[in-house]
Amino acid sequence: FEQARVIGNTLQGRIGQHKVLEQVFGTSAADIFDQVQRVQIIACGTSYHSGLVCKYWLEDWAGIPCDIEVASEYRYRKVVVSPGTLFVTISQSGETADTLAALRLAKELNYLASLTICNVPNSSLARESDLVFMTQAGPEIGVASTKAFTTQLVSLQLLTIVLGRRHQLSAEREAELVEALHSLPSLCEEVLSLDPEVLEMSEHFSEKHHSLFLGRGPQYPVAMEGALKLKEISYIHAESYPAGELKHGPLALVDSDMPIVAVAPNNDLLEKLKSNLEEVQARGGMLFVFADKDAGFKNNGSTKVINLPHVPASLEPIIYTLPLQQLSYHVAVLKGTDVDQPRNLAKSVTV
Numbered sequence: 001f002e003q004a005r006v007i008g009n010t011l012q013g014r015i016g017q018h019k020v021l022e023q024v025f026g027t028s029a030a031d032i033f034d035q036v037q038r039v040q041i042i043a044c045g046t047s048y049h050s051g052l053v054c055k056y057w058l059e060d061w062a063g064i065p066c067d068i069e070v071a072s073e074y075r076y077r078k079v080v081v082s083p084g085t086l087f088v089t090i091s092q093s094g095e096t097a098d099t100l101a102a103l104r105l106a107k108e109l110n111y112l113a114s115l116t117i118c119n120v121p122n123s124s125l126a127r128e129s130d131l132v133f134m135t136q137a138g139p140e141i142g143v144a145s146t147k148a149f150t151t152q153l154v155s156l157q158l159l160t161i162v163l164g165r166r167h168q169l170s171a172e173r174e175a176e177l178v179e180a181l182h183s184l185p186s187l188c189e190e191v192l193s194l195d196p197e198v199l200e201m202s203e204h205f206s207e208k209h210h211s212l213f214l215g216r217g218p219q220y221p222v223a224m225e226g227a228l229k230l231k232e233i234s235y236i237h238a239e240s241y242p243a244g245e246l247k248h249g250p251l252a253l254v255d256s257d258m259p260i261v262a263v264a265p266n267n268d269l270l271e272k273l274k275s276n277l278e279e280v281q282a283r284g285g286m287l288f289v290f291a292d293k294d295a296g297f298k299n300n301g302s303t304k305v306i307n308l309p310h311v312p313a314s315l316e317p318i319i320y321t322l323p324l325q326q327l328s329y330h331v332a333v334l335k336g337t338d339v340d341q342p343r344n345l346a347k348s349v350t351v
């Protein structure tokens with residue numbers, strides 16, 4: 001529930017007068033950004049999911065190729081580095097052992113420079129990276145990242161803008177993106193106020209053992225994050241799929257006992273998503289849809305809809321994450337699990 005405020009903090013002093021300030025990333029940032037041809041993102045867990053969203057933004061808006069990998073795999077394979085590649089780590093704690101080891105390995109390779117997006121000043125990643133962008137989420141009390149994730153997305157959007165203006169991002173498009181970011185804190189408030197509806201929806205999950213989360217495009221990593229939150233704090237098995245992949249296997253899992261969560265903003269992928277969801281319903285699956293209010297979903301016996309305000313496409317991954325976090329929270333509370341300290345997990349994975 002702090003997210004409107006902390007997102008405001010992450011934006012403050014970084015955008016203004018339709019300009020994203022690049023020196024915030026470090027004194028040598030402008031020189032380094034001028035040379036970036038490609039981006040390699042490395043992170044773990046929730047932070048990995050924010051990186052996956054950023055890949056869509058960097059490639060779609062900025063025309064900059066982006067690779068992303070979990071740190072725990074990256075450091076155990078032979079890596080080929082293309083010229084002009086910026087090495088980006090994302091981490092709430094700045095201390096995750098795999099991410100830190102990946103950064104140390106990257107320094108021995110031929111990367112242009114390293115940049116970290118992290119939430120803890122003076123953390124190991126912040127100290128050892130060439131450039132640093134601090135999210136302003138404040139301390140994350142619980143193990144499961146929530147506000148860290150959304151402030152990471154905001155930070156990654158600013159990174160996409162400063163890199164993109166050197167590539168294919170026009171000044172007009174940059175101004176549109178910045179205007180959308182200005183509206184983000186109040187949109188977060190509006191969406192978080194849907195909490196009573198999300199609570200009602202959560203009652204359908206507390207007796208379930210499995211669930212499926214679906215999204216398309218940048219909403220696929222959002223579905224991944226929604227599934228991870230449910231797993232982490234309620235211990236319900238949750239899988240995420242790009243909705244178009246259903247027919248390649250997971251459709252076999254669908255029956256009336258499998259709740260299907262879908263992320264459905266009103267964008268150019270909506271019609272494709274709807275036809276994927278029809279396939280689910282035809283097999284008796286119960287749908288729980290977080291939808292744009294004009295997306296045309298109706299509540300009925302097999303579909304429960306939570307209508308969200310229409311938001312600019314650039315904000316969809318941030319806004320649609322919020323009710324998914326709330327859903328996991330309410331399911332966990334109903335099940336009586338420890339929301340802040342789930343079993344077997346540590347806030348900072350330092351070994």
Ligand code: F1P
Nearest residue numbers: 045046047091092093096144145
């Ligand atoms: C990565 C992470 C978190 C997760 C949990 C364990 O941490 O996987 O996303 O919620 O706390 O660690 P970090 O590198 O973002 O600090």
